[in-house]
Amino acid sequence: MADPHELAIEANPTTEATRTRKPKRDWHLTRIGVASLLAAAVILVAVTATFYVDSQNRVSLAKSAYVAAIKTKAEHDKAVAEEEAKAQAEQAAQEAAQAEADRIEAQKKAADEAAASQGYSPSPTADGLVFYKGVSGTCGTFMPCTHLSIYSASTCPAGVYVSANLKSASGVVVGHGNGITGGLDPSTSEIIEIDFPAVNGEPATSQVTDAHCL
Incomplete structure (x- = not known):
């Protein structure tokens, strides 16, 4: 007869044989997952770094463009x-030149009027600033001469140069003479004698050809 304990053992196998086993982990798949995550992280970092560098470059370029602009x-x-400024200076110079020209023109006009009121004629070469008129006088030599009163509307410290032609009754120039006055200013006038070569007693007249401030 069998031992009842042995039968019991056969009928009720050990729990070791019937215990549910836990599934083993697949470490190979786990390593792949980790590697994938690491790769994704590296790619993300690389993309982020690239974007940052590109952004910095764009900012730098923008700053450079701004500074250049x-x-x-x-x-x-x-x-x-x-x-x-150049245009304004040129305009100011033109206005100053015009103002000076207007001033001189006004001075000439006033001088002409004052000289004309006293019987003076404007010099043919002094642009309205030197005037003359014939006056009576005695020649200081035996040569023909003419006496002229010279007036200047501007100051002539070195005097006024005067020249004149002597013309025959027929209008032919038969002689020429010249002279220089002393220093003149608008408040003074001076009489000058112009001598001509002898003309054999033929009647003649004089004509002023130049009178200008030296």
Whole structure:
């Protein structure tokens, strides 16, 4: 007869044989997953770094472009300002020149009127600033002569040079003479004698050809 304990053992096998086993982990797949995550992280870091560098480059380029634009504008503004200043200076010079011309013209007009009121004629070469008129006088030599009163609307410290032709009754120039006055200013006049070569007693007249301030 069999031992009842042995039968019990056969009928109730050990729990080791019937225990549910836990599945083993697949370390190969786990390593692949980790590697994939690492690769994705590396790619993400690389993309982020590339984007950052590109952004920095764009910012740098933008700053450079901005600085260049500011410099260009400053140079343009400077050039425009210089042109405007030059134009203003030229305009001021033109206005000053015109004002001076107007002043001289007014001075000439006033001098002409004052001289004409006293019987003076304007010099043919002094542009309305030197005037003359014939006056009576005695020649200081035996040669024919003419006496002229010389007046200047401007100061002539070195005097006025005067020249005249002697003409025959028929209008032919038969002689020439000249002389220089002393220093003159608008408040003074001077009489000068112009001598001519002898003309054999033929009646003649004189004509002033030049009178200008020296």
